[in-house]
Amino acid sequence: MNATVETACCPPLTQSALSEPAATRLAEVFAVLADPVRLRLFSLIASAPGGTCACDVVELVNRSQPTVSHHLKVLHEGGLVTRERRGRWIWYQAHPAALADAASLLDCC
Amino acid sequence: MNATVETACCPPLTQSALSEPAATRLAEVFAVLADPVRLRLFSLIASAPGGTCACDVVELVNRSQPTVSHHLKVLHEGGLVTRERRGRWIWYQAHPAALADAASLLDCC
């Protein structure tokens, strides 16, 4: 995956019917966001200036380390976060382009 | 359900960490949108001026009548569409308030 929604820009969801492929792709983006743990992880990463170390978020969301690793992978594959290794740790940063695509469909554009 | 996201307005997802209840509620909204059939149904309803009759959309999305009925129920319970009976038929109209709440979290506010 790891892509943005190239079909997302204009017109928004309320102005013309979605094609089946566009609906399928957009639904994948929303599916990434359709989990409370992933939403919290993303907001933690996005709201921290400079990003967040994976080591810090495990305890914040009350899930096991494998579960958090799984959700971070989903966020990364969905293109919502970038990952970078720094020594022993891996730092995540928000990559809001995919979000902006989704948001453009929801209202503005 | 059938509610808007009362906790959604300000600040957006990228500026402060979500609380667990807010994340749970917002994830429910995204889960409603995380299905291609529902996205197409919503865009069909929202893009038709005056709304759409349920009788018209079954064939448009290539699913059985019970499946379409199920998805329309999910959209309605999620507050994304309103329903109104007109004689034998039921008309759906987009109710974009919940969408706007979600969009406000994704970017603007």
Next chain:
DNA sequence: CTTGTAGATCGATGTTCATCAATATAGACT
């Protein structure tokens, strides 16, 4: 009241997914 039609509900099925324990990998430091 009967018939026909629109839509919802029920029950079953196969699939997807969140979760965790156990294990593996990978880097840093001695």
Next chain:
DNA sequence: AGTCTATATTGATGAACATCGATCTACAAG
């Protein structure tokens, strides 16, 4: 090399969900 720590992967399990056929309900018109 060996050890410690951070993260990923594997495998299993239970729950949620999309789907459909069959059936039920609700309304309108004879």
